[in-house]
Amino acid sequence: MAGSIRLEIVTPEKTVVSEDVQIVMAPGVVGEFGVLIGHTPFLTALKTGVVRYSDIQGGEHMVFVSGGFAEALPQKVTILAESAERRRDIDAERARAALERAQKRLAEQRSKEEFDFIRAQAALQRALIRLRIAENRSLH
């Protein structure tokens, strides 16, 4: 391994991740991308999704992010997200409840205001991704 890169995942409420990692994979709006040390300065918006990284010992981690931006610099990756949760911080119960709520809302108001529909869809997506991370037991 050529060296480690600093990863910081920051939300308005707290710093979720701040550690040295080998590689970071993040869901950019234009496509998923990976960052290793020495990356060209790069700035992108992120989709709601999963940021994956492997720490120095090679352990795989997944972090849920939504509403975010990522900035990659040669030595450092900063992810600014409206919300970000490590796998152990995800409340699976809550996500499941949110999933059901969103499904119900989508079934009910297919014809109603478009804005609400989009919101429910976004909620559904967030819940699904959270659950996907929470149920993957091979990760940290």
Added chain:
Amino acid sequence: MATLKDIKNKISAVKKTKQITKAMNMVAASKLRSSQANMEGFRPYARKFAEVLGSLAERAGEGASPLLVPKPDVKRIHLVLCTSDRGLCGGFNTNLTEKAEAFMKEKAGSGIEFSFTAFGRKGRNWCRKVKTPIVSEHIGIMGTAVKFNEAATPGRKLVQGFLEGAYDEVYVVYAEFLSMAKQVPVLKKLLPIPPIEKAETDSGSLDQGYLPEHICEPSAAELLGEMLPRNVFVQLYSALLETSASEHAARMLAMNNATKACNDMMANLTLVYNKARQAAITAELMDIVGGAEALKG
């Protein structure tokens, strides 16, 4: 004339008040600590956000987003008033509402319509009193651990309102937390977004390779368009955090003063009580001596 018993009752009443103010002081102190921790937690995000936004704004140039463009004819102003839910914090809320009132007076006369978004019960009540329309009110979140969502949701409405032309300008009135002893009411323009200055870059060693010429996905202008509304949420969130911390600091100070005033009052009352007691004893003695003298004669 107050009897001995009256004074004694008064002393015990003051003592009970003091217990309450002292407890409130300590509660405010512990809440202040958690509010300050929230502010600390927000700082890295705010700093990075300003840095990225600054470098983007520089590249995208002027007029890149309708949120940056001032309206030619300002007729409708929207004020976001951040206050506390509860009282007993000195002049805290009055200072904030006075700031809003002064601003309205300054702008009044040119046929401007005002509307409000109220954070905190005290501000909401004030808006009702001055009979200005309240577009939305948020009660029960000030002074607690404010979530980012609680700023983002109303923030989104503000941005929408501005774009649709419901408001020509949006301001926020909040209490800036300068220190434990000093909180200043501040009026800040949220929309249109004032020209963004390039923020100073983080001087941390890891950021030394900072180059402004990032590759951007999508383009710099599109990214800026994404980030600008969020800038409103960030500003609003920071205002809410500052106001919450300021509220607790103001209450701490007010309760500290109240406790001191209770001590003074108790000292004075005890003095009065002792004097009255002494006077009563002297009077009694005089009676006895007088009686004895009379018997002798």
